[in-house]
Amino acid sequence: MKKFATIAAALIVCAGAYAQDDAQKAAAEAAAALVGAPKEEAAPVKPRYWVNSVVFDLGLNQTSLTNWAAGGFKTVTFSAGIDGKANYTKDLLSWNNRLQLQYGFIWSEDKANVLQKNNDLMYLESKFAYKTGKESKWNYTASFDFRSQFSDTFGAYEKKEDGKWTPINLKSGLFSPAYTNVAFGMEWKPSDWFNINIAPLTGGFTIVTNPDLRKQYGMALIDADNPESAYRSALFQFGAQIKTNAKFAINDVFNFETQLVVFTNYLHKPLTENRVNWDNKITWQVAKFFKIGFNTWLIYDPIVEIDGVKSKVQFKDFLAFNFTYTFGKK
Secondary structure, X not given: OHHHHXXXXXXXXXXXXXXXXXXXXXXXXXXHHHHHOOOOOOOOOOOOOEEEEXXXXXXXXXXXXXXXXXXXXXXXXXXXXXXXXXXXXXXXXXXXXXXXXXXXXXXXXXXXXXXXXXXXXXXXXEEEEEEOOOOOOEEEEEEEEEEEOOOOEEEEEEEOOOOOEEEEEEEEEOOEOEEEEEEEEEEEEEEOOEEEEEEEEEEEEEEOXXXXXXXXXXXXXXXXXXXXXXXXXXXXXXXXXXXXXEEEEEOOOEEXXXXXXEEEEOOOOOOOOEEEEEEEEEEXXXXXXXXXXXXXXXXXXXXXXXXXXXXOEEEEEEEEEEEEEEEEOO
């Protein structure tokens, strides 16, 4: 009996060893098959030609007074802004688009029936560019821009007998004025943060839809021989334009952008009476969703009449603490 048990145990051990050898052999064959199998190639990365972003700003300030001995009025200040960009790049071709919309007003208890506007901007830019060479810093360009505002602006407010305030001395309004230009030229872009565009062929219109404002913005008489005739609603200008852009960023916290545009009209006193627009935008990101913004605008237009006087420099600045949110790529 012992002899039989010994033989059975030996057979079991041999069978286990044989099964283990088969398992090791199968594992080795599977590993060899995996090593010899062709590797799957990674799917190619789809090129991204468009880079889009929208920055939304919203500011609200409020002052409330109750039994305040020093005096004053309750006020509410509201401002909103959108800065949208859609840029396309492929090989030597690029197409950059930017839309800036801003609006703000002040409500004050002493003029409770009116909203006093303090900021208003509608500005669209679009530019096609084609590099002169792969490593070149020069581009052929064709660009379009449009600038106007949303609502009427008044120079003063008059108190009526019923105690309500009425705006007087209209200064501007929707599409009064509006400026539009189409420019063809060359752009020098030595770096991503700076470029200068020289467009010797630039044509555009100054548009004033409100008849009461046409004389103020230099529109021509329909009948030049009759001073009492109506003024035209648009003025065509053809000349040359130089546009310079620069932008700086420090750790995505402090940003500065500036744009200087100088236009000279071939049809009226070229090189002596030039139109100048200089915009500056400074932002300081104090927290993830909050920033301090400071904007300035300078305009010099020799044909615009301000308080009966032409060739005055116009300047505006706007300081705000805003909630800000960015959709898309910064």
